[in-house]
Amino acid sequence: MxxxxxxxxxxxxxxxxxxxxxxxxxxxxxxxxxxxxxxxxxxxxxxxxxxxxxxxxxxxxxxxxxxxxxxxxxxxxxxxxxxxxxxxxxxxxxxxxxxxxxxxxxxxxxxxxxxxxxxxxxxxxxxxxxxxxxxxxxxxxxxxxxxxxxxxxxxxxxxxxxxxxxxxxxxxxxxxxxxPDTNDVDHTTRRVDVPAKVDGSAVFGTDVDVPGCLHGAVRMSPVYGAEVLSLDADSIEGFPGIEAIVPVPNGVVVVADSWWRAKRAADALSIEFTDTDDATLSSEALSAAMREGLEGDLPPVVRRGDVDAQFQSAVKTVDVIYEVPFLTHICMEPLVCTAHTRENHLELWMPTQGHDIVRMTVERVLGFTNEQMTLHTTYLGGGFGRKTHGEIAEQAILASRAVGAPVKVMWSREDDIQQGYYRPAMMARLRGALDANNRITAMHAQLSGPQMGRTFEHVTVRDNNDFFSVASLIDQPYAEHFAMDHRHLDVPMPLSPWRAVSSSQNGFFMEGFIDEMAAAAGMDPVAFRRAHFEAHPRHLAVLDRVAEMSQWDAPAPDGRHRGVAVVQSYGSAVAQAVTLRMERERPVVEHVAVAIDCGRAIYPDAVEAQMKGSVIEGLAAALRHEVPIADGRAQRSNFHDYSPLRIDEIPDIEVSIVDTGAPLGGVGEPGIPPLAPALTNAIFSATGKRVRVLPVSARRT
Amino acid sequence: MLEFTVNGESVRVEVDPGTPLLWVLRDTLKLNGTKYACGRSLCGACTVHVDGSPVRACVMPIESAANRAVTTIEGLGAEKPHPLQTAWIEANVPQCGYCQSGQIMSAAALLASNPNPSDADIDVAMAGNLCRCGTYDRIRKAIKTAGARIRDDRAAVRDDNRSTVT
CATH class of the missing domain: 3.30.365.10 (Aldehyde oxidase/xanthine dehydrogenase, molybdopterin binding domain)
Known part of the structure; x- marks a missing residue:
């Protein structure tokens, strides 16, 4: 049988x-x-x-x-x-x-x-x-x-x-x-997800195909936090295939039988949003507010040792202010979620990094328990922290409930760039004290800018120590006597973790500043850091490795200039050495040496891929990425004004994996933080000018 | 009613005039391998071939595809995997993978006209395809591997032909 x-x-x-x-x-x-x-x-x-x-x-x-x-x-x-x-x-x-x-x-x-x-x-x-x-x-x-x-x-x-x-x-x-006792990059282990990603069969969030599914496009307030005041449904009378206009926070979802039809109607819809105080907000005003926030005594985060006494006996001091802009994620796959909301059950198909955030959103919006939700996780066309939130799920849930059918809501690229969820802008004042032996004796780091943790419902900021603001400063390896403050600034736009989160800006602040300390000490940037890494073997090991890879001890070739930075984040120490030349006062990065100590590398080929990807992302961000704000609105909209590097813009990138016997560390994020300071330190080496405000292309000081 | 060919099959669709080819492929024909990422011909994620040439489906009105032959990522290796797809797998090229259909379609158009591209040729052909994960060096490597195999295959066919003649 x-x-x-x-x-x-x-x-x-x-x-x-x-x-x-x-x-x-x-x-x-x-x-x-x-x-x-x-x-x-x-x-x-x-x-x-x-x-x-x-x-x-x-x-x-x-x-x-x-x-x-x-x-x-x-x-x-x-x-x-x-x-x-x-x-x-x-x-x-x-x-x-x-x-x-x-x-x-x-x-x-x-x-x-x-x-x-x-x-x-x-x-x-x-x-x-x-x-x-x-x-x-x-x-x-x-x-x-x-x-x-x-x-x-x-x-x-x-x-x-x-x-x-x-x-x-x-x-x-x-x-x-x-x-196994090797970290050699073995290119023979094939990625399990790759075959489906080369023949079009991989299912990303955008590709979910549920029977009877309708499509939603959004129209949201360009000014953060504004709500719909009025809309004229007649303005899209006669647009084909339109099923509903569904109110959602800060805007509407237009539901149609294809995304293209929904999008055209959403764009054409006559809609008015409420007036808010934030409609006059500008980047200049935000910078001014952050600068004001640095005045006087700031709310403390941590105090170690006796910083004041060390500054009083210092031989030299450095006192500088750094600033970074809002950044957005530009995941190639824009935000998308498919929902089928029934009376007692919700089914979601979503490219999400934030499953419990989605659960909390469902509880808030529908009052459903976790068991009343089925959540299918698709492949993510990039995440980088952006896909940890529940806003797109809320829109899809409400749209599906309104039309009684499954709805796939997708944002356009413009929505994706303009609707917030940015890496926070931040300003930092850094002060350091040197003794007669060119040792850093004390540092005082002061942050002025949004404490992202305050904006998340699931997070409590205790003792002014915001988990989303302090990493790679609070754990700095240089000074025993250390003080850190943070003055929070309310901003209207939603904020989001962005690859490497606070280490992305704090690594820049700290390692740019350390280069300035080295210059004040009259020392070579590598030698100066080395002298401070006696008790930090992982920092030392990766620094020595990139010094070797970039032939730091030999003079740089004609017209080439080098910069270095070392940052530990996510349990891994990463050093990067940037080699560049200047062309018409603009840096052209030729080579980046990367050394990572992530403990034993489980999948060295992926470590290499993540390090290279991080350098390419970090370089685009440091060179040219920012979301400026004017009239309360984002001043960027698509890849023409916020572009990742292109294939003809990337430097040679060399990756080395160092194993000091440390516990396993992360790999996806720690390649980001050293790139910006290694770049700006190389620009200083080339021009004698410190870049303390990113992006480099903005030429702000 | 509009008629065109997709991956060798004749199709007829009835859609609003001006609808970009991308949305006909995705929402009407359910060929989801071709991706939306910018809608303005800025990133190349939607690259398909029309009569063998790479085009950005997100800005091509469907009328312009009438009576022409469209090839998407689903059709590229339908009979046997394209050498680029094999090389892509061997080199672990993709990270998130979302841009990769477009990358491969642009690379396939390049190799069809030039199976031995220089780095500069690759830069010119691929500069319109953004990869936000930064997989570019592996893309370059895989294009060269695939190009070499295509050249080897052609040389083998030539040798076969010669031996048949003699």
Whole structure:
């Protein structure tokens, strides 16, 4: 009798070996690991599945996680299917209590739990095979998805063992394979998500195709925070295919039977927004307010040692002000969400990094519990922090509820650039004291600008220490006596984590300032930093590596100038050395040397890709990116005025991975912070002028 | 009613005049491999071939495609993977992947006319395709790998032909 394929799949799915993957713990995490429904499953059909909560947005985490599992289990990573859970839940949450794909945690947080789960599965598979063949487990190995007895040449696929293995108790401390001791970039491990990304079959948020789905385009207030005062529906009378005009916060969603039709009607709609005090806001006014915020005593964040006494006895001091602009993310895939809102259940299809934020949005908008929501995570066409918010879900939920059908709401590029969710603009005053030996004895860092954490409903800013503002300043490696202040500034536009979050600006402030300290000391920028890294072996190791890669100790070639910076963020230390030439007073970057210490590199090819991508992004941002504000509105709109680097604009980028035996660090973000200061320090070397205000192209001082 | 060919198949669509080809491909024909990212011919994510030439589908009115042959990423390697697709996989080119359909379509048009492009040729052909993740050096490498394979294949075909003749 022949079994139909469907029946076979059903019966084989019923027999499976399923092992819970523990909630990840980190050094900073005091809570106990909770076993739960993050799991690794080997089916009788040999299918290996892991349900894990990290969204794939290009950082390669799904492949890295499959490599950890495959290495330990004994199967090629390409044979492991990483799936996302259908709603956030405790086992998937990181130590801050949320399921989110942020903070460069995808590998470093999950390495231990994944390795342990895979080792447990391997242990019981080996034991089951040992019992079957009556041989000791010590003679068995697992490789290529089979248990192998080399002495007799016998092999058995995992799937044939799962029924017996599932009946065995799981060892609490399973034997683990030793980690390979190389960080060499191995280009042979192929990304699991790439085949679908070269033939058009990968499903991004924009590509969700639900039967009966309508399309939504938005029309939102160009002035942040304004609401719809009135609209004239007759103004789009006769536009074909229009189903509804749905009010949402700060605007409307126009629903039609195609996005193009919805968009044309949204653009043509006659609409008036409320007048707000922010309609006169400008970048100049914001800068002036931040500068004013630096006057007098600022609210303290941290005090270490006796800063005042060190300044009083200083031989030299440096006192400078730095500033960075609002930045936007320009994910190639604009914001998009498909929702089907029913009376008692909501289904969402979304390229999201912020699953618990979506859950909180659903609770707020619909009053639904987590269990009343099904959330399908698609591939993300870029995330970079932008896709952690719930605004697009709210729009899609409301639109779907209004028309009683699924609706896919997508923003245009202009909406994406102009509707806020920016990396905050920030100003910093940095003061430093040098002693007679050219040692930094004390530093005082003062921030003036928005504390992003205050704008998030799930975050509390305690003791003026905003988690989203302080990283890469508060942990600076240079001065024992250290003070830090922050005066918050309210701004009307929504703010968002942007790749590397506060380290993106604080790395620039600190490493630009350190270069100024080196100049005040009359010392070479590398030698000056080296002298301060005695107790910081990771900083020293990456600095030495880029000095070597850029041949720092030899004079720069004719017309070339170099700058260096070292920043630790997300658990990894990264140094970068920029080599440039000046053409008509504009910098042309020729070479960037990158050294990263992220502990053992789990997936070196992805580390290299992330470092190169970070340099390219960091360079575009430092050279020319800003969202200026005038009349309360963003003064950028599309790629003609806010463009990533093009293929003919990129420098040669060389990446080296350094392993000092440190714990695993993040990779997606820490390549960003050193680039801006390495660039501006090289510009100083070329011109003698300090760039303290970004972007470079704005030529503000 | 408008008629044109998509990936070798004749299609008829009834859409508003002026609708860009991109939205006919995506919303009418459900060919979602071609992406929207700017809507103004600024980024190349929507690149397809019309009669073999690369065009930006986001600004091409559907009337301009009438009676012409459109190839999308779904049709590029329909019979067997295009050498670019193979090279892309081998070099782990994509990160987020959203721009990559457009990158590959622009590269395919380049290699069709010049299977041995220099770095400068690649810059000219690919400068209109933005990759915000910064995969450019791998794109360059994969284009060269694919170009070399196309040249090898052609040389092999020439050798075969010669041996057939003699």
């Amino acid at each position: 022949t079994q139909s394929r469907r029946e076979f799949l059903q019966s084989s799915a019923a027999i499976a070996l399923t092992v819970a993957i523990a909630r990840p713990t980190l050094a900073a995490d005091e809570s106990p690991a909770t076993p739960g429904n993050a799991y690794l499953r080997v089916g009788a059909d040999n299918r290996v599945t892991a349900v894990l909560p990290t969204s794939e947005m290009g950082q390669g985490t799904h492949t890295g996680q499959a490599m950890i599992l495959g290495e330990e289990l004994g199967i090629d990573p390409s044979q492991i299917h990483i799936e996302m859970p259908l709603r956030p839940a405790e086992p998937y949450r990181l130590f801050f209590g949320q399921m989110r794909s942020v903070g460069s945690y995808g590998i470093r947080a999950w390495y231990e739990p994944l390795k342990k789960a895979a080792a447990q599965v391997r242990a019981v598979l080996l034991e089951a095979a040992g019992e079957r063949w009556r041989v000791p487990v010590s003679e068995l190995d697992a490789t290529d998805g089979q248990v192998v007895h080399a002495l007799s040449g016998r092999r058995v696929p995992f799937g044939e063992l799962v029924e017996a293995a599932a009946a065995l108790p799981l060892p609490e401390d399973p034997p683990m394979r030793p980690a």
